[in-house]
Amino acid sequence: MYETHYHRATSVEDAAKNMNAAEDGKFLAGGMTLIPTMKQRLASPSNLIDLRHIPGLKGITITGRTVRIGAVTTHSDVSTHAELAKLCPAITFLAGHIGDPHVRNMGTIGGSVANNDPAADYPTALLALDATVVTSQRSLPASEFFVGLFETALEPDEIVTAIEFTAPDKAAYKKFPNPASLYAVAGVFVAKSGNDVRVAVTGAGENGVFRADELEAALTKNFNAAALDDVTVSADGLMSDMHASADYRANLVKVMAKRAVAEIAG
Amino acid sequence: MAKVELVVNGRAVKGEAEDRTLLVHFLRENLGLTGTHVGCDTSQCGACVVHVDGRAVKSCTMLAAQAYGSEVTTIEGLALNGELHPVQVAFREHHGLQCGFCTPGMVMSSVDMIRRHPEGLDEATVRAELEGNICRCTGYHNIVQAVLDASDKMGKGAVKAA
Numbered sequence: 001m002y003e004t005h006y007h008r009a010t011s012v013e014d015a016a017k018n019m020n021a022a023e024d025g026k027f028l029a030g031g032m033t034l035i036p037t038m039k040q041r042l043a044s045p046s047n048l049i050d051l052r053h054i055p056g057l058k059g060i061t062i063t064g065r066t067v068r069i070g071a072v073t074t075h076s077d078v079s080t081h082a083e084l085a086k087l088c089p090a091i092t093f094l095a096g097h098i099g100d101p102h103v104r105n106m107g108t109i110g111g112s113v114a115n116n117d118p119a120a121d122y123p124t125a126l127l128a129l130d131a132t133v134v135t136s137q138r139s140l141p142a143s144e145f146f147v148g149l150f151e152t153a154l155e156p157d158e159i160v161t162a163i164e165f166t167a168p169d170k171a172a173y174k175k176f177p178n179p180a181s182l183y184a185v186a187g188v189f190v191a192k193s194g195n196d197v198r199v200a201v202t203g204a205g206e207n208g209v210f211r212a213d214e215l216e217a218a219l220t221k222n223f224n225a226a227a228l229d230d231v232t233v234s235a236d237g238l239m240s241d242m243h244a245s246a247d248y249r250a251n252l253v254k255v256m257a258k259r260a261v262a263e264i265a266g
Numbered sequence: 267m268a269k270v271e272l273v274v275n276g277r278a279v280k281g282e283a284e285d286r287t288l289l290v291h292f293l294r295e296n297l298g299l300t301g302t303h304v305g306c307d308t309s310q311c312g313a314c315v316v317h318v319d320g321r322a323v324k325s326c327t328m329l330a331a332q333a334y335g336s337e338v339t340t341i342e343g344l345a346l347n348g349e350l351h352p353v354q355v356a357f358r359e360h361h362g363l364q365c366g367f368c369t370p371g372m373v374m375s376s377v378d379m380i381r382r383h384p385e386g387l388d389e390a391t392v393r394a395e396l397e398g399n400i401c402r403c404t405g406y407h408n409i410v411q412a413v414l415d416a417s418d419k420m421g422k423g424a425v426k427a428a
Contacts, residue, residue, distance in 0.1 A: 031328065102312060182397065
Protein backbone atom coordinates (compact mmCIF):
# COMPACT_ATOMS: atom_id res chain seq x y z
CA MET A 1 0.00 0.00 0.00
CA TYR A 2 1.28 3.46 -0.85
CA GLU A 3 1.55 6.07 1.83
CA THR A 4 -1.64 7.85 2.83
CA HIS A 5 -2.96 10.19 5.51
CA TYR A 6 -5.81 9.03 7.68
CA HIS A 7 -8.35 11.37 9.22
CA ARG A 8 -11.30 10.36 11.38
CA ALA A 9 -14.06 12.83 10.53
CA THR A 10 -16.11 14.23 13.38
CA SER A 11 -18.96 15.58 11.24
CA VAL A 12 -20.14 15.66 7.64
CA GLU A 13 -18.84 19.24 7.38
CA ASP A 14 -15.45 18.22 8.75
CA ALA A 15 -15.29 15.36 6.24
CA ALA A 16 -16.14 17.63 3.29
CA LYS A 17 -13.61 20.24 4.45
CA ASN A 18 -10.86 17.63 4.64
CA MET A 19 -11.82 16.26 1.24
CA ASN A 20 -11.59 19.70 -0.34
CA ALA A 21 -8.19 20.28 1.25
CA ALA A 22 -6.84 16.91 0.07
CA GLU A 23 -4.91 16.48 -3.14
CA ASP A 24 -6.55 13.18 -4.02
CA GLY A 25 -8.77 12.17 -1.12
CA LYS A 26 -11.17 9.26 -0.70
CA PHE A 27 -13.96 8.81 1.76
CA LEU A 28 -13.58 5.61 3.76
CA ALA A 29 -16.54 3.76 5.27
CA GLY A 30 -16.19 0.00 5.91
CA GLY A 31 -13.28 -0.13 3.49
CA MET A 32 -14.17 -3.59 2.19
CA THR A 33 -13.46 -2.54 -1.39
CA LEU A 34 -11.16 0.43 -0.88
CA ILE A 35 -8.58 -1.17 1.45
CA PRO A 36 -8.08 -4.31 -0.72
CA THR A 37 -7.78 -2.04 -3.77
CA MET A 38 -5.15 0.06 -2.01
CA LYS A 39 -3.29 -3.07 -0.91
CA GLN A 40 -3.01 -4.08 -4.53
CA ARG A 41 -1.80 -0.56 -5.36
CA LEU A 42 -4.71 -0.10 -7.74
CA ALA A 43 -5.69 2.99 -5.73
CA SER A 44 -3.40 5.40 -3.95
CA PRO A 45 -5.43 8.18 -2.35
CA SER A 46 -3.33 10.85 -0.66
CA ASN A 47 -5.90 11.06 2.13
CA LEU A 48 -8.46 8.76 3.68
CA ILE A 49 -11.35 10.45 5.41
CA ASP A 50 -13.10 7.98 7.72
CA LEU A 51 -16.87 8.51 7.89
CA ARG A 52 -17.63 5.61 10.22
CA HIS A 53 -17.59 7.59 13.45
CA ILE A 54 -19.66 10.59 12.38
CA PRO A 55 -22.59 10.81 14.80
CA GLY A 56 -26.02 10.22 13.28
CA LEU A 57 -24.94 8.23 10.23
CA LYS A 58 -25.56 4.82 11.77
CA GLY A 59 -28.74 2.93 12.47
CA ILE A 60 -32.13 1.98 11.09
CA THR A 61 -35.33 3.94 11.71
CA ILE A 62 -38.75 2.62 10.72
CA THR A 63 -41.79 4.88 10.74
CA GLY A 64 -44.90 3.14 9.47
CA ARG A 65 -43.74 1.73 6.14
CA THR A 66 -40.94 4.25 5.70
CA VAL A 67 -37.44 2.92 6.24
CA ARG A 68 -34.33 5.01 6.77
CA ILE A 69 -30.95 3.30 6.90
CA GLY A 70 -27.99 5.43 7.95
CA ALA A 71 -25.10 5.33 5.49
CA VAL A 72 -22.55 3.68 7.77
CA THR A 73 -24.92 0.96 8.93
CA THR A 74 -23.17 -2.36 8.34
CA HIS A 75 -24.57 -5.20 6.27
CA SER A 76 -24.73 -7.38 9.39
CA ASP A 77 -26.79 -4.74 11.22
CA VAL A 78 -29.23 -4.59 8.30
CA SER A 79 -29.41 -8.36 7.92
CA THR A 80 -30.19 -8.97 11.60
CA HIS A 81 -32.70 -6.14 12.12
CA ALA A 82 -35.84 -7.96 13.32
CA GLU A 83 -38.34 -5.17 12.57
CA LEU A 84 -36.93 -4.58 9.09
CA ALA A 85 -37.01 -8.33 8.41
CA LYS A 86 -40.76 -8.31 9.04
CA LEU A 87 -41.39 -5.24 6.89
CA CYS A 88 -39.06 -5.95 3.97
CA PRO A 89 -37.39 -9.35 4.25
CA ALA A 90 -35.89 -9.00 0.77
CA ILE A 91 -33.47 -6.31 1.92
CA THR A 92 -32.38 -8.14 5.08
CA PHE A 93 -31.85 -11.28 2.97
CA LEU A 94 -29.81 -9.27 0.45
CA ALA A 95 -27.64 -7.73 3.18
CA GLY A 96 -27.08 -11.17 4.72
CA HIS A 97 -25.72 -12.51 1.44
CA ILE A 98 -23.12 -9.86 0.68
CA GLY A 99 -19.61 -11.30 0.85
CA ASP A 100 -18.84 -13.27 4.02
CA PRO A 101 -19.60 -12.62 7.71
CA HIS A 102 -16.41 -10.62 8.30
CA VAL A 103 -17.08 -8.41 5.30
CA ARG A 104 -20.66 -7.87 6.49
CA ASN A 105 -19.35 -6.78 9.90
CA MET A 106 -17.45 -3.88 8.31
CA GLY A 107 -19.06 -3.11 4.95
CA THR A 108 -21.73 -0.39 4.86
CA ILE A 109 -24.75 0.41 2.71
CA GLY A 110 -23.46 3.92 1.99
CA GLY A 111 -20.09 2.61 0.89
CA SER A 112 -21.70 0.01 -1.34
CA VAL A 113 -23.96 2.45 -3.18
CA ALA A 114 -21.30 5.18 -3.43
CA ASN A 115 -18.88 2.69 -4.98
CA ASN A 116 -21.57 1.41 -7.40
CA ASP A 117 -19.72 -1.76 -8.30
CA PRO A 118 -21.52 -3.30 -11.31
CA ALA A 119 -21.86 -6.58 -9.36
CA ALA A 120 -22.80 -5.11 -5.95
CA ASP A 121 -26.10 -6.19 -4.40
CA TYR A 122 -27.52 -3.02 -2.82
CA PRO A 123 -27.91 -0.97 -6.01
CA THR A 124 -30.64 -3.39 -7.22
CA ALA A 125 -32.62 -2.91 -4.02
CA LEU A 126 -32.39 0.86 -4.27
CA LEU A 127 -33.50 0.90 -7.89
CA ALA A 128 -36.32 -1.64 -7.46
CA LEU A 129 -37.58 0.00 -4.27
CA ASP A 130 -37.44 3.46 -5.86
CA ALA A 131 -35.30 4.50 -2.89
CA THR A 132 -34.03 7.98 -2.17
CA VAL A 133 -30.33 8.57 -1.61
CA VAL A 134 -29.90 11.29 0.99
CA THR A 135 -26.58 13.09 0.81
CA SER A 136 -24.87 15.93 2.62
CA GLN A 137 -26.18 18.26 -0.08
CA ARG A 138 -29.51 16.95 -1.42
CA SER A 139 -31.84 14.00 -1.89
CA LEU A 140 -32.04 12.20 -5.17
CA PRO A 141 -33.85 9.15 -6.51
CA ALA A 142 -31.81 6.00 -7.06
CA SER A 143 -32.58 6.20 -10.80
CA GLU A 144 -30.60 9.47 -10.95
CA PHE A 145 -27.96 8.45 -8.43
CA PHE A 146 -26.50 5.47 -10.31
CA VAL A 147 -24.85 6.82 -13.43
CA GLY A 148 -22.61 4.08 -14.80
CA LEU A 149 -19.76 1.72 -14.06
CA PHE A 150 -18.46 2.69 -10.60
CA GLU A 151 -20.02 6.07 -11.29
CA THR A 152 -22.65 7.98 -9.33
CA ALA A 153 -24.09 11.50 -9.31
CA LEU A 154 -22.04 12.33 -6.20
CA GLU A 155 -19.89 15.46 -6.27
CA PRO A 156 -16.30 14.99 -5.01
CA ASP A 157 -17.09 16.39 -1.54
CA GLU A 158 -20.64 15.02 -1.32
CA ILE A 159 -21.36 12.29 1.22
CA VAL A 160 -24.17 9.75 1.29
CA THR A 161 -25.82 10.09 4.70
CA ALA A 162 -28.82 7.76 4.46
CA ILE A 163 -31.00 5.61 2.23
CA GLU A 164 -34.77 5.97 2.47
CA PHE A 165 -37.54 3.92 0.94
CA THR A 166 -41.13 2.90 1.42
CA ALA A 167 -41.49 -0.81 2.03
CA PRO A 168 -43.12 -2.52 -0.97
CA ASP A 169 -46.10 -4.88 -0.65
CA LYS A 170 -43.77 -7.71 -1.56
CA ALA A 171 -40.21 -8.13 -2.78
CA ALA A 172 -37.52 -10.75 -3.28
CA TYR A 173 -33.85 -10.80 -4.24
CA LYS A 174 -32.17 -13.73 -5.93
CA LYS A 175 -28.58 -13.87 -7.02
CA PHE A 176 -26.25 -16.32 -8.66
CA PRO A 177 -23.00 -15.61 -6.85
CA ASN A 178 -19.56 -16.22 -8.20
CA PRO A 179 -18.44 -19.00 -5.85
CA ALA A 180 -15.05 -17.39 -5.16
CA SER A 181 -15.80 -13.68 -4.88
CA LEU A 182 -19.47 -14.07 -3.87
CA TYR A 183 -20.27 -11.10 -6.09
CA ALA A 184 -23.33 -11.54 -8.30
CA VAL A 185 -22.79 -13.05 -11.74
CA ALA A 186 -26.39 -11.97 -11.98
CA GLY A 187 -28.67 -10.70 -9.24
CA VAL A 188 -32.30 -9.66 -9.61
CA PHE A 189 -34.44 -7.68 -7.19
CA VAL A 190 -38.18 -7.74 -7.83
CA ALA A 191 -40.49 -5.37 -5.93
CA LYS A 192 -44.28 -5.22 -6.19
CA SER A 193 -46.53 -2.52 -4.78
CA GLY A 194 -50.12 -2.64 -6.00
CA ASN A 195 -49.83 -3.06 -9.77
CA ASP A 196 -46.44 -1.43 -9.92
CA VAL A 197 -43.67 -3.98 -10.58
CA ARG A 198 -40.02 -2.99 -10.63
CA VAL A 199 -37.19 -5.34 -11.57
CA ALA A 200 -33.54 -4.33 -11.11
CA VAL A 201 -30.52 -6.30 -12.25
CA THR A 202 -26.92 -6.33 -11.02
CA GLY A 203 -23.81 -8.25 -12.05
CA ALA A 204 -24.84 -8.32 -15.67
CA GLY A 205 -24.96 -4.83 -17.18
CA GLU A 206 -21.95 -3.23 -18.83
CA ASN A 207 -23.00 0.08 -17.29
CA GLY A 208 -23.88 -1.32 -13.89
CA VAL A 209 -27.29 -1.75 -12.32
CA PHE A 210 -30.35 -1.37 -14.59
CA ARG A 211 -34.08 -1.97 -14.70
CA ALA A 212 -35.26 -4.83 -16.93
CA ASP A 213 -38.08 -3.25 -18.94
CA GLU A 214 -39.15 -6.41 -20.75
CA LEU A 215 -39.46 -8.34 -17.48
CA GLU A 216 -41.36 -5.50 -15.81
CA ALA A 217 -43.81 -5.29 -18.74
CA ALA A 218 -44.56 -9.02 -18.65
CA LEU A 219 -44.93 -9.09 -14.87
CA THR A 220 -47.18 -6.04 -14.79
CA LYS A 221 -49.62 -7.93 -17.04
CA ASN A 222 -49.35 -11.20 -15.17
CA PHE A 223 -47.37 -11.47 -11.94
CA ASN A 224 -46.37 -15.09 -12.26
CA ALA A 225 -43.04 -16.81 -12.89
CA ALA A 226 -44.57 -18.60 -15.90
CA ALA A 227 -45.31 -15.19 -17.44
CA LEU A 228 -41.56 -14.86 -18.04
CA ASP A 229 -41.26 -18.14 -19.97
CA ASP A 230 -41.72 -16.48 -23.34
CA VAL A 231 -39.78 -13.33 -22.53
CA THR A 232 -36.27 -13.08 -23.94
CA VAL A 233 -33.77 -10.95 -22.08
CA SER A 234 -31.50 -9.29 -24.62
CA ALA A 235 -27.77 -9.89 -24.27
CA ASP A 236 -27.08 -6.44 -25.73
CA GLY A 237 -25.23 -4.32 -23.22
CA LEU A 238 -24.52 -7.25 -20.91
CA MET A 239 -21.01 -8.11 -19.72
CA SER A 240 -18.90 -10.93 -21.08
CA ASP A 241 -15.92 -11.99 -19.00
CA MET A 242 -14.08 -15.06 -17.76
CA HIS A 243 -17.01 -15.93 -15.49
CA ALA A 244 -19.88 -15.80 -17.97
CA SER A 245 -20.76 -14.69 -21.49
CA ALA A 246 -23.39 -12.05 -22.18
CA ASP A 247 -25.79 -14.72 -23.48
CA TYR A 248 -25.33 -16.81 -20.35
CA ARG A 249 -25.92 -13.76 -18.17
CA ALA A 250 -29.06 -12.88 -20.14
CA ASN A 251 -30.44 -16.32 -19.36
CA LEU A 252 -29.37 -16.08 -15.71
CA VAL A 253 -31.21 -12.77 -15.34
CA LYS A 254 -34.41 -14.48 -16.44
CA VAL A 255 -33.84 -17.47 -14.18
CA MET A 256 -33.11 -15.28 -11.14
CA ALA A 257 -36.16 -13.11 -11.93
CA LYS A 258 -38.36 -16.21 -12.11
CA ARG A 259 -37.04 -17.45 -8.78
CA ALA A 260 -37.72 -14.05 -7.18
CA VAL A 261 -41.24 -13.93 -8.60
CA ALA A 262 -41.94 -17.50 -7.55
CA GLU A 263 -40.91 -16.62 -3.99
CA ILE A 264 -43.16 -13.58 -3.93
CA ALA A 265 -46.13 -15.24 -5.60
CA GLY A 266 -45.56 -18.13 -3.16
CA MET B 267 2.24 8.79 11.82
CA ALA B 268 -0.96 7.70 13.48
CA LYS B 269 -1.40 7.24 17.20
CA VAL B 270 -2.89 3.86 17.93
CA GLU B 271 -4.57 3.24 21.26
CA LEU B 272 -6.34 -0.04 21.71
CA VAL B 273 -7.35 -2.50 24.37
CA VAL B 274 -5.93 -5.79 23.16
CA ASN B 275 -6.94 -8.95 25.00
CA GLY B 276 -7.92 -6.82 27.98
CA ARG B 277 -4.69 -4.84 28.12
CA ALA B 278 -4.48 -1.16 27.16
CA VAL B 279 -1.78 -0.59 24.54
CA LYS B 280 -0.45 2.58 22.96
CA GLY B 281 1.73 2.90 19.95
CA GLU B 282 2.54 4.74 16.79
CA ALA B 283 2.26 3.42 13.28
CA GLU B 284 2.23 4.73 9.76
CA ASP B 285 -1.27 5.73 8.71
CA ARG B 286 -1.23 2.93 6.14
CA THR B 287 -0.34 0.22 8.68
CA LEU B 288 -2.86 -2.59 8.68
CA LEU B 289 -4.22 -3.74 12.02
CA VAL B 290 -2.77 -7.21 11.49
CA HIS B 291 0.73 -5.79 11.07
CA PHE B 292 0.32 -3.62 14.14
CA LEU B 293 -0.72 -6.68 16.16
CA ARG B 294 2.09 -8.86 14.83
CA GLU B 295 4.96 -6.43 14.55
CA ASN B 296 4.31 -3.77 17.17
CA LEU B 297 2.71 -5.99 19.80
CA GLY B 298 4.40 -9.29 18.94
CA LEU B 299 1.05 -11.10 18.76
CA THR B 300 1.94 -13.42 15.92
CA GLY B 301 -0.97 -15.79 16.41
CA THR B 302 -2.98 -13.74 13.92
CA HIS B 303 -1.84 -14.77 10.45
CA VAL B 304 -1.62 -13.14 7.04
CA GLY B 305 -2.63 -15.76 4.52
CA CYS B 306 -3.59 -14.20 1.21
CA ASP B 307 -3.06 -10.43 1.10
CA THR B 308 -6.26 -10.16 -0.96
CA SER B 309 -8.81 -10.05 1.88
CA GLN B 310 -10.24 -13.45 1.06
CA CYS B 311 -8.76 -16.14 3.31
CA GLY B 312 -9.73 -15.11 6.84
CA ALA B 313 -6.50 -16.27 8.53
CA CYS B 314 -6.27 -12.77 10.03
CA VAL B 315 -9.70 -12.68 11.68
CA VAL B 316 -9.79 -10.99 15.08
CA HIS B 317 -12.65 -9.48 17.05
CA VAL B 318 -12.93 -5.70 17.05
CA ASP B 319 -15.50 -4.46 19.56
CA GLY B 320 -16.93 -7.95 19.67
CA ARG B 321 -17.27 -8.55 15.94
CA ALA B 322 -15.17 -10.77 13.71
CA VAL B 323 -13.29 -8.71 11.13
CA LYS B 324 -10.38 -9.27 8.79
CA SER B 325 -7.49 -7.44 10.44
CA CYS B 326 -5.68 -7.35 7.08
CA THR B 327 -8.46 -5.17 5.69
CA MET B 328 -8.58 -2.56 8.41
CA LEU B 329 -6.04 0.10 9.22
CA ALA B 330 -4.66 0.18 12.74
CA ALA B 331 -5.75 3.83 12.76
CA GLN B 332 -9.33 2.80 11.97
CA ALA B 333 -9.33 0.62 15.08
CA TYR B 334 -8.26 3.49 17.37
CA GLY B 335 -10.19 3.30 20.64
CA SER B 336 -11.46 -0.23 19.99
CA GLU B 337 -11.30 -3.41 22.00
CA VAL B 338 -9.51 -6.12 20.10
CA THR B 339 -9.44 -9.83 20.90
CA THR B 340 -6.92 -12.06 19.15
CA ILE B 341 -6.40 -15.80 19.31
CA GLU B 342 -3.96 -15.20 22.19
CA GLY B 343 -6.78 -13.70 24.23
CA LEU B 344 -9.18 -16.65 24.11
CA ALA B 345 -7.67 -18.99 26.69
CA LEU B 346 -8.36 -17.94 30.27
CA ASN B 347 -6.03 -18.81 33.16
CA GLY B 348 -4.32 -21.51 31.17
CA GLU B 349 -7.64 -23.13 30.14
CA LEU B 350 -8.34 -23.34 26.45
CA HIS B 351 -11.53 -21.78 25.15
CA PRO B 352 -14.24 -24.41 24.41
CA VAL B 353 -13.81 -23.78 20.66
CA GLN B 354 -10.07 -24.41 20.95
CA VAL B 355 -10.78 -27.60 22.89
CA ALA B 356 -13.20 -28.76 20.20
CA PHE B 357 -10.71 -28.05 17.40
CA ARG B 358 -8.14 -30.17 19.27
CA GLU B 359 -10.56 -33.01 20.01
CA HIS B 360 -11.87 -33.21 16.46
CA HIS B 361 -8.52 -32.59 14.83
CA GLY B 362 -9.96 -29.48 13.21
CA LEU B 363 -6.64 -28.57 11.67
CA GLN B 364 -3.96 -30.01 9.47
CA CYS B 365 -1.10 -27.55 8.87
CA GLY B 366 -2.70 -25.11 11.33
CA PHE B 367 -2.10 -21.93 9.36
CA CYS B 368 -5.79 -21.03 9.00
CA THR B 369 -6.65 -22.16 12.53
CA PRO B 370 -6.45 -18.82 14.39
CA GLY B 371 -8.88 -17.27 11.91
CA MET B 372 -11.10 -20.36 11.90
CA VAL B 373 -11.30 -20.34 15.70
CA MET B 374 -11.99 -16.60 15.95
CA SER B 375 -14.68 -16.86 13.26
CA SER B 376 -16.23 -19.85 14.99
CA VAL B 377 -16.41 -18.08 18.36
CA ASP B 378 -18.19 -15.18 16.65
CA MET B 379 -20.49 -17.57 14.75
CA ILE B 380 -21.52 -19.44 17.90
CA ARG B 381 -22.20 -16.14 19.68
CA ARG B 382 -24.46 -15.01 16.83
CA HIS B 383 -26.38 -18.28 16.81
CA PRO B 384 -27.51 -18.88 20.39
CA GLU B 385 -30.29 -21.07 18.97
CA GLY B 386 -27.63 -23.59 17.90
CA LEU B 387 -26.06 -24.52 14.58
CA ASP B 388 -26.47 -27.14 11.90
CA GLU B 389 -23.90 -28.29 9.37
CA ALA B 390 -25.26 -26.23 6.47
CA THR B 391 -25.20 -23.05 8.57
CA VAL B 392 -21.65 -23.69 9.76
CA ARG B 393 -20.45 -24.25 6.20
CA ALA B 394 -22.18 -21.10 4.97
CA GLU B 395 -20.83 -19.07 7.89
CA LEU B 396 -17.28 -20.24 7.17
CA GLU B 397 -17.52 -18.69 3.70
CA GLY B 398 -14.88 -16.13 4.69
CA ASN B 399 -12.28 -18.63 5.91
CA ILE B 400 -10.20 -20.73 3.60
CA CYS B 401 -8.34 -23.92 4.63
CA ARG B 402 -5.86 -24.78 1.90
CA CYS B 403 -5.39 -28.26 3.37
CA THR B 404 -9.14 -28.54 2.62
CA GLY B 405 -9.67 -29.90 6.11
CA TYR B 406 -13.16 -28.48 6.36
CA HIS B 407 -14.93 -31.62 7.52
CA ASN B 408 -13.30 -31.76 10.94
CA ILE B 409 -13.49 -28.00 11.34
CA VAL B 410 -17.25 -28.18 10.85
CA GLN B 411 -17.49 -31.05 13.35
CA ALA B 412 -15.47 -29.03 15.87
CA VAL B 413 -17.71 -25.97 15.52
CA LEU B 414 -20.87 -28.06 15.89
CA ASP B 415 -19.48 -29.77 18.99
CA ALA B 416 -18.32 -26.51 20.55
CA SER B 417 -21.70 -24.94 19.89
CA ASP B 418 -23.45 -27.85 21.60
CA LYS B 419 -21.12 -27.89 24.56
CA MET B 420 -21.21 -24.13 25.09
CA GLY B 421 -25.00 -24.20 25.22
CA LYS B 422 -27.07 -21.08 25.43
CA GLY B 423 -25.82 -19.86 28.80
CA ALA B 424 -22.15 -20.26 27.97
CA VAL B 425 -22.54 -18.58 24.59
CA LYS B 426 -22.98 -15.20 26.18
CA ALA B 427 -19.89 -15.59 28.34
CA ALA B 428 -17.68 -16.35 25.32
